Amino acid sequence: MKLPRQILCPDGKTEVEHTPDSSRARSSWVVRSFTNRLAEPLRRLLAGDSLSEAQVKAEEKKKDNKDSRAVSALKLEKRASEFGEMVVMKTLKSEELDRIMLDEQGSIKRQKVEGAVHVVDDDQQGSSLQRRRRQLQPRGDCPYLDTVNRQVLDFDFEKKCSVSLEKLDVYACLVCGKYYQGRRKNTHAYTHSLEADHHVYINLQNEKVYCLPDGYEILDPSLDDIRHILNPRFTVEQVAQLDKNRQWSRALDGSDYLPGMVGLNKLQGTDFMNVTIQSLMRVTPFRNFFLIPENYQHCQSSLVQCFGELTRKIWHARNFKGQVSPHEFLQAVTEVSKKRFCIGQQSDPLEFLQWLLKALHAELKNSKNNSVIYDCFQGEFEVMKETDGKTGDDDVLMEKSRMPFLVLGLDLPPQPLFKDVMDKSIIPQVSLFDILKKFDGDTATEVVRPQRAWMKYRITKLPKYLILHMQRFKENNFFIEKNPTIVNFPLKNLELKDYIPLPRKIEKSPSKYDLIANLVHDGRPKEGSYRVFVHRKSEELWYEMQNLHVSETLPQMVALSEAYLQIYEQHH
Structure with a gap:
């Protein structure tokens, strides 16, 4: 059903059009306009009033202005109807001349020539009391969808405007892949659409797609794959x-x-x-x-x-x-x-891992100081510290405390100071179970700083995911030395209770672990590189990963590497 339209007539009144054909409405006010022009001089003539030639010309000029104003309004209405919009021309209360303009998008803007400034329509901002907003209807038939180039789209970089470096209200051009701010007139995205003839943009926050400079939203399901890439x-x-x-x-x-x-x-x-x-x-x-x-x-x-x-x-x-x-x-x-x-x-990597886990926990912790980080990685061990007393050598002070941990540090055996000529090519090896004895509660570790003491550690709570750190690097007064000792470790079924006595309350809890990640350092200290072996559960295969390099590898290659960090998963 077609809605009736209001037509602005030359006499300043409005007439509602009830028929689809607008010719009747036009003819009615055209006839009435000429009638009104003849009625006023005839009335004065019959009344005996004499009109001067200047007055007659002034009256005719006033009528001509009204006629031209009405014709302009009709032309404006016809042009606006091409955009699929219903234009309602209301009678202006002021007797002053108004200038009616039509912008490129088909929205009507009115502006006073004299007197108070009239409000200009704006699609972006302004309250309903001070600005008239014209919302553009979303469309699904944008003619520029074929210009979208998925090959150049990359949403991995920081989402800020490439011109102003601002991070608010940023749009990505789906034609060239660059980021620009805003979509209103005179913004960087609006200007780019005119200069480069690129018309399809996606908002990086709400994932809405717009056509610029027209400004309407594009509703097309073919763009859903881009939204999934932007925000999986x-x-x-x-x-x-x-x-x-x-x-x-x-x-x-x-x-x-x-x-x-x-x-x-x-x-x-x-x-x-x-x-x-x-x-x-x-x-x-x-x-x-x-x-x-x-x-x-x-x-x-x-x-x-x-x-x-x-x-x-x-x-x-x-x-x-x-x-x-x-x-x-x-x-x-x-x-x-x-x-x-x-x-x-x-x-x-150890410093970064510890910092990252603590930073994530600080942001995600609840009122009980718990988070997914602590649920996965946090364990607990008991520390027994023995120090010499101040009165004599036989006086020993004992201190016992419990401490939570995210990473367990394992000490590698020191390298021999003097190597045999025949043993230069031999790399020392040690079993993982031997270096885990540090946490059996009986093995004492000497500590020199801040004071000489003997430390004994005993695990009292096992985490769901156990992170082990092989302390390969030692720094002295001159340089950093790397320990190349190979650690022999199992890939599956690492049973801790066979080598580490556990408290009775956790004896029944799972103590068997499977390796899921093995981080390796290659090369000299501060000059080497890092790679990691990861386990894929769906295929029960191992993969070697280093930056962009990803390849399948044998389990034997994982066991022969110089392990630096390891993550074990509790086996249920």
Whole structure:
């Protein structure tokens, strides 16, 4: 049903059009306009009033202005109707002349020539009392959808305008992939649409797609894949099937990749961060927590939000590329750590891992000081400290305390000071069970600083995921020395209670562990590189990962590596 339209007539009144054909309405006010023009002089003539020639011309000019104004309004209405909009021309209360203009999008703007300034319509801002807003209707038939270029889209970088470097109200051009701010007139995105003839943009916050400079929203299901790349989503059912999925995915460039096994771009000395992230991705409850944004939507920390986004991109099965860049996450790390970890500066994975776990816990902890980090990695051991008394050598002071831990540090046996000529090519080896005796409660470890003491450790609570650190690097007054000792460790069924006496209350709890990640250091101290061996549960296979390099490897190669950090999963 077509709605009736109001037509502005020359006499200043409005007439409602009830028929589809507008010719009747036009003819009615045209006839009345000429009648009114003749009625006034005739009335004065019959009344005996004499009109001067100047007065007659003034009356005719006034009538002509009204006629031209009405004709302009009709032309304006006809042009606006081409945009599919119903234009209602209301009678203006003021007798002053108004100038009516039509902009490029078909929205009507009115502006006073004299007197008070009239309100100009704005699609973006202004209250309803002070501004008239004209909402453009969303469309699904945008003619510029074929210009979208998915090959150039990359949402891994920090979301800020490439011109103003602002982070608010940022849009991505789906034609060239660059970021610009705003979509109103005179904004960077609006200007780019006119200069480069690029018309399709997506809001990086609410994921709405717009056509610029027209300004209408595009509703088309063919753009859903771009939204999934911008902000990957997982359901609870999909998360539960991740460790069972064996299907490979194919990127737009034709490369195949395994979800969860994608390479990470190296950003100049950030391999320590890449291997740490890949190791944490094997911790199932930790990973599952960050795959569901609702679990941490209350947290406003950029570190938590960026780490969650990076986790979802690593495990996403419909990526446009076979690799992911941790650039945005690294920017958040640099800001939160106050440049302790940054691009171009090689760091220790152990230091980064400990800092990251503590920083995430600080943002996610609840009222009971608990979080998913403590649920996964926190254990507890008992420390017995023996120190010499001040009165004599026989006087020994005993101190006993309990301390939580996230990482267990294991001491490697020192290298011999003098090597035999025949033993130069022999690399020393040690069993993991031998260095775990440090935590049996009987083995004493001598500590010199801050005072000489003997420390005994005994594990009182086992974590669900056990992180072991082989202390390979020792720093003296001159240089940092690396211990190349090979640690022999099992890949499966590491039974701790056979080598570490456990308290009775945890004897019945699971004490058997399986290796899921083995982080390795290659080369000299401060000059080497890091790589990691990770276990894929769905295939029961091992993969070697170093930045963008991802390849399948043999379990024997994992056992022969110089382990630096290991993550074991509790076996149920």
